[in-house]
Amino acid sequence: MSKVQTGLRYSEEHEWLDTTAAPAKIGVSQVAADALGDVVYLDLPEAGSTVTAGETCGEIESTKSVSDLYSPVSGTVAEVNQDAIDNPALVNEDPYGAGWLFTVEVSEEGPLMTAEEYASKNGGEL
Amino acid sequence: MTETTTGQNTDEKRTALYDEHAALGASFTDFGGWQMPLKYGSELAEHRAVRESAGLFDLSHMGEVWATGPNAAAFLDYALVGKLSAIAVGKAKYSLICAEDGGIIDDLIVYRVAEQDFLVVPNAGNAATVAAELEARRRAFGAGAEPEGIALRDASAETSLIAVQGPNAEAILLSVAGSEDHEDIRTLKYYAAIEADIAGVPVLLARTGYTGEDGFELFVGNELAAQLWKALETAGEGHGLVPCGLASRDSLRLEAGMPLYGNELSRERSPFAAGLGGVVALKSKEGDFVGRAALAAKKDDGEGTTSGQRLVGLRGLGRRAARSHYAVMKDGKQVGEITSGQPSPTLGYPVALAYVDIAHSAVGTKLDADLRGKAEPFEVIELPFYKRQK
Numbered sequence: 001m002s003k004v005q006t007g008l009r010y011s012e013e014h015e016w017l018d019t020t021a022a023p024a025k026i027g028v029s030q031v032a033a034d035a036l037g038d039v040v041y042l043d044l045p046e047a048g049s050t051v052t053a054g055e056t057c058g059e060i061e062s063t064k065s066v067s068d069l070y071s072p073v074s075g076t077v078a079e080v081n082q083d084a085i086d087n088p089a090l091v092n093e094d095p096y097g098a099g100w101l102f103t104v105e106v107s108e109e110g111p112l113m114t115a116e117e118y119a120s121k122n123g124g125e126l
Numbered sequence: 127m128t129e130t131t132t133g134q135n136t137d138e139k140r141t142a143l144y145d146e147h148a149a150l151g152a153s154f155t156d157f158g159g160w161q162m163p164l165k166y167g168s169e170l171a172e173h174r175a176v177r178e179s180a181g182l183f184d185l186s187h188m189g190e191v192w193a194t195g196p197n198a199a200a201f202l203d204y205a206l207v208g209k210l211s212a213i214a215v216g217k218a219k220y221s222l223i224c225a226e227d228g229g230i231i232d233d234l235i236v237y238r239v240a241e242q243d244f245l246v247v248p249n250a251g252n253a254a255t256v257a258a259e260l261e262a263r264r265r266a267f268g269a270g271a272e273p274e275g276i277a278l279r280d281a282s283a284e285t286s287l288i289a290v291q292g293p294n295a296e297a298i299l300l301s302v303a304g305s306e307d308h309e310d311i312r313t314l315k316y317y318a319a320i321e322a323d324i325a326g327v328p329v330l331l332a333r334t335g336y337t338g339e340d341g342f343e344l345f346v347g348n349e350l351a352a353q354l355w356k357a358l359e360t361a362g363e364g365h366g367l368v369p370c371g372l373a374s375r376d377s378l379r380l381e382a383g384m385p386l387y388g389n390e391l392s393r394e395r396s397p398f399a400a401g402l403g404g405v406v407a408l409k410s411k412e413g414d415f416v417g418r419a420a421l422a423a424k425k426d427d428g429e430g431t432t433s434g435q436r437l438v439g440l441r442g443l444g445r446r447a448a449r450s451h452y453a454v455m456k457d458g459k460q461v462g463e464i465t466s467g468q469p470s471p472t473l474g475y476p477v478a479l480a481y482v483d484i485a486h487s488a489v490g491t492k493l494d495a496d497l498r499g500k501a502e503p504f505e506v507i508e509l510p511f512y513k514r515q516k
Contacts, residue, residue: 034153037165037169038168038169040447040469041445041446041447041469061446063169063373063377063468063471064373064376065449092168
């Protein structure tokens with residue numbers, strides 16, 4: 001069963017958001033990483049660019065397919081995780097830790113769920 | 127992220143090994159109407175296991191149709207495009223069943239198990255179509271409702287198929303085979319089959335596969351399939367064997383340059399365009415066969431050699447993979463379409479199969495794949511992408 005980490009909030013499109021960090025940190029849930037299969041390529045927004053809640057800001061490519069990456073918040077990208085770009089397998093191995101994707105100076109949040117709400121909707125394990 | 131796991135569809139068929147897969151923690155996917163394991167853990171790890179040690183596959187969704195009787199060989203010569211009467215007993219042959227217009231209905235393997243007994247193995251999604259088409263052709267062949275000398279029996283529902291693929295496949299089989307079969311297994315040639323006792327289970331053991339590796343495929347009655355699966359899993363423990371799902375099966379067959387029905391092969395494509403002209407026995411078969419006139423005309427037109435499109439292998443020069451249905455471009459103009467594409471786990475660069483206009487099909491030609499609006503560079507290369515060291 002895919003793990004849903006508590007203390008994070010989740011978007012409809014399976015991104016997680018950690019606002020205990022400043023700037024806010026963003027990644028994809030293990031539910032999504034498991035469904036995608038082995039991630040082999042990340043196309044992430046560049047530092048300094050602006051992202052808009054609910055809109056695509058990149059792509060995640062796995063062995064079998066390509067999925068759009070949506071931003072759960074609006075704001076300015078502060079940092080991207082170069083380690084994950086260099087080794088996309090981190091998204092599968094540690095989606096809530098070393099496999100984070102980028103950070104954002106948040107101007108506005110999109111609709112987000114608690115870990116409990118996300119898990120009950122997507123079948124993950126808290 | 128828009129992708130989510132698919133819901134359970136209770137109409138989907140399950141193989142006799144479904145419970146084994148569930149116990150191993152497989153994620154399932156629909157394939158040809160069957161609930162099949164997509165992967166058990168990481169599809170890349172499964173892929174590597176087959177290249178480096180061994181993988182265990184459930185292929186029970188494939189069809190099995192027996193054609194038997196004194197006229198079975200002549201009937202198959204009429205029904206399929208190859209010269210099946212030329213198969214020696216104990217050998218197998220890759221063939222195609224084509225429509226009257228030359229389009230491919232399915233690709234399949236035919237085993238000659240005895241002088242008058244042939245086992246035809248179509249793909250899962252086409253099994254019912256092939257069985258019905260063979261029956262219709264049996265009637266046409268015999269020119270009556272009850273043709274003599276040829277009986278067809280669709281054994282798909284009662285037959286399971288398990289594959290052991292990879293460099294350690296032979297050692298694994300030998301460790302569970304009856305000692306009387308050891309010499310036959312060691313000397314079994316590629317595309318040949320014997321009846322054997324594997325872990326106390328009687329099987330038809332074939333040295334065939336779809337991974338580009340040495341390997342075996344074992345036909346077994348459903349009632350003994352789980353017992354055989356468990357025995358092979360246990361026997362493989364010291365040999366690096368891991369259960370493998372359809373995700374790794376697809377990346378393995380793509381690296382080996384093997385076509386997949388529905389991707390590379392379809393009713394819209396001829397054997398010549400698919401690079402399978404050698405499978406069509408226009409010269410060596412004297413009698414008529416279904417699709418002969420259309421195929422002869424396509425050959426005369428030079429389809430796949432001087433006209434039309436041809437299936438080619440593409441190597442990605444960048445990091446990004448092209449996927450099925452993406453356009454293939456030359457100087458901004460579409461000249462073809464990707465049929466399968468993935469990052470190659472073994473080679474470390476993206477590979478793809480594509481139909482491209484003959485003018486752009488030569489090895490070394492630089493082409494672009496349209497990756498959602500961005501041109502990604504590819505180059506036509508020789509197939510297969512991956513070839514094992516023998």
